[in-house]
């Protein structure tokens with residue numbers, strides 16, 4: 001029997017920018033959206049279709065989290081969890097991806113994992129072996145030697161950088177993730193520049209990645225890195241807590257997306273009190289909060305494209321809490337509608353998912369049914385009635 005579903009008499013927000021429409025129906029056939037229209041105009045037979053009750057509910061496109069790490073669970077010791085034994089990481093990644101899917105995330109970008117775990121997970125999900133979102137995986141991080149985490153792919157010179165990018169692509173990465181950051185303590189070689197991954201090296205990374213037809217995401221969470229990344233023509237700037245007016249102008253001009261990952265400091269502030277972190281860590285979380293809120297508010301004003309990402313696993317934020325990130329966006333001045341666009345059609349544009357992100361005839365039927373209206377209260381994203389992935393109900 002072919003998959004045939006009717007989501008009946010629902011308020012529809014289709015993600016295209018149109019306002020929500022009441023009393024609509026959406027018919028799904030064989031994994032795709034077959035028909036969208038007023039409930040009263042549907043012509044088929046109820047006897048041969050699985051009917052899902054949409055009354056007093058809102059249907060939105062499947063959510064997209066543009067920044068996750070399924071190899072770590074997040075929490076107060078998230079970095080240590082990345083170096084757990086590989087079998088532990090692998091099993092956990094499968095479980096966390098399912099948690100994410102159940103929260104309405106039907107597509108995710110996994111932007112860094114040790115041992116290419118995320119690439120394997122993406123393939124397993126695609127093959128139907130894991131109940132997981134449609135995953136676009138970056139493989140591991142690319143960072144300058146002596147910086148960032150030990151499980152990144154490190155380079156020294158330009159040739160090595162190009163080689164690292166090609167190696168990720170050969171390993172099956174869907175995109176490239178570079179980490180701009182300062183030298184680790186005591187690791188700075190004599191006579192080296194203050195910022196190891198400078199403008200010139202980032203330009204090489206952008207060129208090499210785009211040459212292969214791939215997108216490049218750039219981790220930047222200190223003032224110098226934010227400045228360099230904003231002007232470099234990367235596809236997305238991740239975190240961006242210290243972006244200033246000129247940087248944002250450059251991003252708008254370069255059509256660089258900002259993925260603010262505000263859940264990072266939100267969760268850090270929780271753990272700072274819950275696990276009684278030392279003062280220095282509390283202060284860092286506070287600084288990140290202040291920087292991030294200012295940057296996101298200014299980015300909205302500057303017309304920078306924004307896509308939603310939680311950094312679940314890659315910071316203290318845990319998986320399955322995409323609603324919190326959307327709430328923080330609204331707190332920073334976004335309309336609920338804009339936060340939803342950041343989590344659906346804008347995210348689809350960043351990830352390169354032309355067949356997902358909106359509810360239109362012919363598109364892949366990734367859908368989320370909610371028991372309240374997120375356009376009135378964004379917290380409604382927590383009230384999941386059903387999640388459909390390629391038309392199949394997965395939650």
Ligand SMILES: [Zn+2]
Pocket residue numbers: 067068069111112311314315
């Ligand atoms: Zn991250």
